[in-house]
Amino acid sequence: MTEKSYHENEYAARFADVEENLKRIREGIARAAEKSGRRPEDITLLAATKTVPVEVINHAIHLGVRQIGENRVQELCEKFDRLDLEQCGCQFIGHLQTNKVRQLIGKVSMIQSVDSMKLAQEISRQCVQRGTSMDVLVEVNIGREENKSGVDPDGLRGLLEGISALPSLKVRGLMAIPPADASEAETMEFFSKMQQYFVDIGAQKIDNVGMDYLSMGMSADYEQAILAGANMVRVGSALFGARVYK
Ligand SMILES: *Cc1c(COP(=O)(O)O)cnc(C)c1O
Numbered sequence: 001m002t003e004k005s006y007h008e009n010e011y012a013a014r015f016a017d018v019e020e021n022l023k024r025i026r027e028g029i030a031r032a033a034e035k036s037g038r039r040p041e042d043i044t045l046l047a048a049t050k051t052v053p054v055e056v057i058n059h060a061i062h063l064g065v066r067q068i069g070e071n072r073v074q075e076l077c078e079k080f081d082r083l084d085l086e087q088c089g090c091q092f093i094g095h096l097q098t099n100k101v102r103q104l105i106g107k108v109s110m111i112q113s114v115d116s117m118k119l120a121q122e123i124s125r126q127c128v129q130r131g132t133s134m135d136v137l138v139e140v141n142i143g144r145e146e147n148k149s150g151v152d153p154d155g156l157r158g159l160l161e162g163i164s165a166l167p168s169l170k171v172r173g174l175m176a177i178p179p180a181d182a183s184e185a186e187t188m189e190f191f192s193k194m195q196q197y198f199v200d201i202g203a204q205k206i207d208n209v210g211m212d213y214l215s216m217g218m219s220a221d222y223e224q225a226i227l228a229g230a231n232m233v234r235v236g237s238a239l240f241g242a243r244v245y246k
Pocket of ligand 1 (some may be wrong): 048050071093094177218219220234235236237238
């Protein structure tokens with residue numbers, strides 16, 4: 001077998017899996033949306049694409065995925081030129097260091113992981129320099145875990161007020177990843193708390209702060225997240241299969 005046909009076969013199997021997985025995920029999203037009084041199209045599915053080859057990501061886009069999210073700046077930059085993004089948005093969902101912000105400007109439509117004033121200031125500064133703007137979500141450390149990304153819930157309001165004054169940056173909502181070791185019931189409580197912040201802040205009408213997206217729920221719990229109020233779910237392994245780290 002030639003190298004090329006080997007890869008074609010390898011991807012053919014993955015393509016079929018992705019198609020089947022996507023169908024099942026869409027059904028799950030529709031079910032949860034309807035149970036929570038919304039329409040399936042009110043929920044954005046973002047495909048979390050870390051470690052996934054470009055060929056497989058492009059196949060998911062071909063099947064109708066309209067938002068993808070990468071976690072690492074370097075991986076995003078390596079893949080970027082080969083991604084078929086004509087009909088698909090690309091977002092950043094991982095932990096972001098200020099010295100890497102510059103590389104994201106012009107590539108991503110939204111950064112979901114803003115959790116400090118320092119990071120927000122750097123995104124704003126880079127956008128002003130480049131004459132562009134950036135949508136962001138503020139990531140909340142909803143489980144108050146040590147050494148975890150996200151602003152502490154007690155600092156959320158202050159951070160939003162600070163960001164509100166920055167040029168070229170617009171807050172579009174909130175993002176959270178509940179503790180990995182939480183029970184299903186605990187996870188549901190974390191999701192519900194996030195939904196409460198989302199509603200309360202939305203009612204407060206802070207300049208430049210809109211609550212359009214509540215991004216929570218991953219492969220294991222996206223239906224529960226939607227039931228609790230999420231309107232964006234970030235799904236990786238349930239769509240693409242278990243991640244293979246090289
Ligand atoms: C990897 C990742 C996901 C998707 O995780 P799965 O459990 O594979 O669905 C979602 N959000 C973020 C921020 C991620 O890093």
